[in-house]
Amino acid sequence: MAATEKITIMDIARRTGLSKGTVDRVLHNRGEVSKKSYAKVMEAIQELGYEPNVFASLLAKGGKVLVAVLIPESEHGSFWELAASGIAQAAESVTAVGIDIVHFEYDQYDIESFRKASARMLDAHPSGVVMAPMFQGETEVLTEALQEQGIPYCFIDSKPDTNGYLSYFGMPLYKSGYLCADQLTGGHDVSAVLIVRIRRDRFRQSDPTVNRRAGFLDYMMENYPDCRIDNVFIQPNDPDDIDSALSAYFRLHPDVRHVVMFNSRIHLLVPYLERHPDPERRVVGFDNLKANMDALRSGTVSVLIGQRPDEQVRLAIETLAEYAIRGKQPQKKDHFMHMDILTPFNVEDY
């Protein structure tokens, strides 16, 4: 497959009767070369099938490639902690080949902290940026700055409607709602389901749950149009509120056995659910946070639908590295990644 090539810049210099300086100029087409020479060099490159030696190039250029990752703070047990661990993994695997990764965090509910993190990131002069777009306006500001400086960037998790990014890696949100509904019902008729939602302030611009809910509702509409859909809102940081909200609901609807949440916080329900066990209950949530997986193991949660923020991060970093090192554009722009179904029987290996 791969040949044992050894054609160097000198080979093509000799072949064309020019010097390596000239060859280098056309390789990086930075001008100062006559049409004729340019053509000759290009031809020789084609014929000999020249490919630059990355090591030599990086060595001479004297740079490590630096990729910056700009994502929300990885609070303990949060979704972004998974992504952060993905950074560590990716770092592990790519630093071996001279790519450095810097990680910038911000408070996902605080625009100002995002601005500051962006600024610090730009100061690091990375050769590529991986980011999760949280604040639409600020994201635009940032991407414009990046484009101005010619720094390529990738989105993970979700993406805005702009177009200047190099690649996007994320989950198909609408479809994940659909899948969720199928796992919740197990293909059997269901008379009522409870959706637990988080009452959140309007800070966040991009909310993955709306698309998920849409997919979920469409599935239910199509397959079980008579199923009743209830909503209960909770305060994520107030255990008492969660407890009372659920208690109130289930007092009215003791027959409801299907519970779902569209964000990564299904673990918030665990205390209540464990105090009111029901072997027939079916609970489906998203994302393989540790707390969620524990709930799966204990049987409180039936199914988790997971994505791989770590893999998303890795792929984004690799894409950027590839681009920075050899200037290669990825073949696909948008990468919708697989959704993992986790049950008590396969959770151990995730």
Place this chain on the structure above:
Amino acid sequence: MAATEKITIMDIARRTGLSKGTVDRVLHNRGEVSKKSYAKVMEAIQELGYEPNVFASLLAKGGKVLVAVLIPESEHGSFWELAASGIAQAAESVTAVGIDIVHFEYDQYDIESFRKASARMLDAHPSGVVMAPMFQGETEVLTEALQEQGIPYCFIDSKPDTNGYLSYFGMPLYKSGYLCADQLTGGHDVSAVLIVRIRRDRFRQSDPTVNRRAGFLDYMMENYPDCRIDNVFIQPNDPDDIDSALSAYFRLHPDVRHVVMFNSRIHLLVPYLERHPDPERRVVGFDNLKANMDALRSGTVSVLIGQRPDEQVRLAIETLAEYAIRGKQPQKKDHFMHMDILTPFNVEDY
């Protein structure tokens, strides 16, 4: 996280009052250095936190790293075709950093072809080898040769009971049978299931299906001890035989609605199953071959349990590259990887 280090071999040479030649000698401890100098250099390395520049090293050493992959022929639509595609992916991502991959194939039913492929592989003098152990005796012969030459190797898919390998990447087979049983029954009581098996010759030494079957049977025993387990054997290359075998079985047991196969060939049943549709039937198989995924899409197969040969290959290659480039041992030897549950609702993104 990562520092902007720039400590070179020269820095520590100056620091110790020695020359880079000497430093180099202790770095690769190839002798010809006095105790005293050795100690001084080691100390300086510690203090300055010296880390060799991979680029310069690779450049000087003049070599690309070459990783050989030795797996069964990737017949169209077969399991190993997935692995092969993984090689392509991995190649894509790692050639960027100077790692070359060579792919050697053999007929998994022909020991002689394995021997030849091994020989050709050794001739290529790879710096690392990824292999799937098919023939126990021959695998031993090969690994001995590799060890003699100091070439590290990784196993994927399954592994022998030896110990000299660098890493193993594969699926937990027993547990996959367990998971399979859970998906087949869907947690509901079942009175009878049909296991379709392939009557194969005794060429293959390692057969993943026996462990899977064991896990499956244990699950059934534990949860539904009264369930009847039937076995039907088919000839994989003879469609007529498959048809008649299944016809004969279902004539006797028209009530059986749960069908499972433990190898990657569930797609062989599709023609029969499609001619005798049954919306209540539940069919579970293994591995995301294209044909299997098509069957999933069409609804003939209910669930597939997939592994990622491509990811296994990638990880193995990365491990070897890491080891070859920086001599770093992986932290874990055996990597049991996650099992993916594929349903019609998430199959598209795999």
Place this chain on the structure above:
DNA sequence: ATTATTTCCGTTACCGTGCACGGAATTCAA
């Protein structure tokens, strides 16, 4: 025709390591 500009190109000094070669310093044999 001479000078001033451009345009184009060759030379050269790196980048950080690996390694061969030969010489200095040390030890051993006489």
Place this chain on the structure above:
DNA sequence: TTGAATTCCGTGCACGGTAACGGAAATAAT
């Protein structure tokens, strides 16, 4: 005390590419 044999270590080139520098050739201006 010399010469020979070791042990140790410094020098210098190679690896393939980058980019600054300056000069030759071609073109323009005077």
